[in-house]
Amino acid sequence: MLDIQSLRRDLAGVAERLASRGFMLxxxxxxxxxxxxxxxxxxxxxxxxxxxxxxxxxxxxxxxxxxxxxxxxxxxxxxxxxxxxxxxxxxxxxxxxxxxxGIPNLPHESVAVGLSEDDNREISRVGLPRVFDFPVRDHVDLGEKFGLDFETASKIAGARFSLLRGDLARLHRALAQFMLDTHIVNHAYTEVYVPYLVNAESMRGTGQLPKFEDDLFHVPRKDMEKLYLIPTAEVPLTNIVREQIVPREQLPLKFVAHTPCFRSEAGAYGRDTRGMIRQHQFDKVELVQLVEPKDSYATLEALTAHAEAILQALQLPYRKMALCTRDLGFSAAKTYDLEVWLPAQNTYREISSCSNFEAFQTRRMLARFRGENGKPELLHSVNGSGLAVGRTLVAILENHQQADGSVVIPEVLRPYMGGLSALRPATD
RNA sequence: GGAGAGGUGGCAGAGCGGCCGAAUGCGCCUGACUCGAAAUCAGGUAUACGGUAAUCCCGUAUCGUGGGUUCAAAUCCCACCCUCUCCGCCA
The missing domain is CATH 1.10.287.40 (Serine-tRNA synthetase, tRNA binding domain)
Incomplete structure (x- = not known):
C-alpha cells in the first residue's frame, strides 16, 4: 500500500510514476x-x-x-x-x-522504464553454458530414468503436479537442506518453520489479497474463516512482524524457511505444460529480511548475492536481470531476477526473484520499529528465493547430464546424498 | 469432540454504566541528590487517523473482534476469534 499522504501531496507525480509501470491511476x-x-x-x-x-x-x-x-x-x-x-x-x-x-508499488528511481520484459537489463552473467558433444536431453527425459513420474502424479492429483522417487527425491531434499544450511551458516539467517495455511489478513499484508485471489488455493472451513495455501514462504515469514514494533537493536531480522508453495497458475494454461517448470506445488527456500529503511537497498544487493551463492556452489550458469518498470511485481519497488541456464530450452529461466518492497508491505501490516526519535517507523521488507527447489533440480539434471544419461551430483550436495557422486539410470 | 477458566498499556494487575485512555506496581526516559553508582525523591512514558506542512497544540477512535442496548459502554446483551486447564481422540 502506498502512503496516502504522498497521494495527497503529489497526486500527479505519483500517477506519473505509476504510469511508468503500466498502472493508470x-x-x-x-x-x-x-x-x-x-x-x-x-x-x-x-x-x-x-x-x-x-x-x-x-x-x-x-x-x-x-x-x-x-x-x-x-x-x-x-x-x-x-x-x-x-x-x-x-x-x-x-x-x-x-x-x-489496488494500487501497485512505486518503482525505485534506479529501475529502468520499460514496456515489457524485453526491456529488463542484464546486470551480470556468471558461469559459462556447457558445450555438449551429444544431444542434450531435457529434464523430463532424463528424470524419467531416475524416478520423475508425472503420470502417477496426475492420477493422484491432476495436471501440474509431480512425483519423485528414489535418488531423485533424495536429491530434491538434499537441495533444500543444502540451501537452508548455507543460509543459516554462511549468511546468518534464522531458520523458521511456518504455517502453510494462512488467513486472509496475512495475504493482505504481503499484497496477494485483495487483488490476486485467483492465483491462490484456498481451503473452506465450515463456519470458519477460510484459509489460504501459501504461494510462497514470504507470506508467513513477513507476517511474523505484522502489527509489531520491533526493538531497533533486533534489526535486521533475517528469516529463512523451506516450504512447499501452492499456486493455481490461473492464466497460465498453455505455458510450460511440459515438465516441472510450472507446477501447482513446488518447494522453495525463501529469504526474508526486515530492515531499517536506510539499509533496504544494500540489503537487496546482499540478499541477491546470498541466492547467487547457491547457484555458484551448484555450478549452474546464470544471469542476473534487473526488471524494468513494466515487469515489476505488484508489491515490488525493485527486483532482480536470477535466471538459470537450461540447455534443453537453450535459454535462461527464472529461478529466483529478489525484491525490495520498501514500506509497501509493512504499511499494510503495520510492521514497525522504533526510530531514533523514539517514534514508531515502518520497516522495509526485502525478500527473495534462495532458491526455487524444483527448478534447481531441473537445472542440475540438464546442466550436469552426461553422454551416458547419468547426472553428476555437485560436490556440495554429496554429503547430503550419502556420498553419491552421480545419478545413474537403472541398468536393466 | 466434551467440560471449565480467561483475553485490559512493554510486563504484572485493578476497574460501582458517567469524574476511565484507564488506579497501582514493575520496567523504561528525564531531572534532583552523589566523586560515581545503588537507594531515595520529582516529573514523564500507548497507538492510529484527522485538523495541518509540523516530533507542539486540538479533536476523534481504540480495553481480543464485530454487532446491539443507552444521552453515555473496558463495564450490560449477542455472535465470533484466540489463549489456558481437564477428559477423549490423534501424528
Missing part, C-alpha cells in the same frame, strides 16, 4: 473520494465531540442531582445524525481503502 476518482472523506470525517468527528461533551454534562448534572431534560432535549436528534454520518464515513473509507489497496 484514476486521479479524479481519488480526488473526489478524498474531498468527500475530509468533509465527512470532520463532520462526524464534530458530532462525536458534541455527543461526548453533552454526555459528560449529563453525568455531571446527575451527580449533582440536577434536572437533565434540557441537555437531553438539546441533543435529541444527535444520535441519528451521528449514526448516519458514521455509516457514510465508513462506506467511504471502505471505498477509498479498496482503491488504495
Amino acid at each position: 484514476d486521479k479524479a476518482e481519488f480526488s473526489r473520494l478524498e474531498i468527500e472523506r475530509k468533509l465527512l470525517q470532520t463532520h462526524t468527528q464534530t458530532l462525536q465531540a458534541q455527543r461526548n461533551s453533552s454526555s459528560k454534562q449529563i453525568g455531571a448534572a446527575k451527580a449533582r442531582g440536577e434536572d437533565v431534560s434540557a441537555i437531553m432535549a438539546e441533543i435529541a436528534g444527535l444520535g441519528d445524525a451521528l449514526t448516519a454520518a458514521e455509516t457514510a464515513l465508513q462506506a467511504l473509507q471502505t471505498e477509498l481503502d479498496a482503491l488504495l489497496m
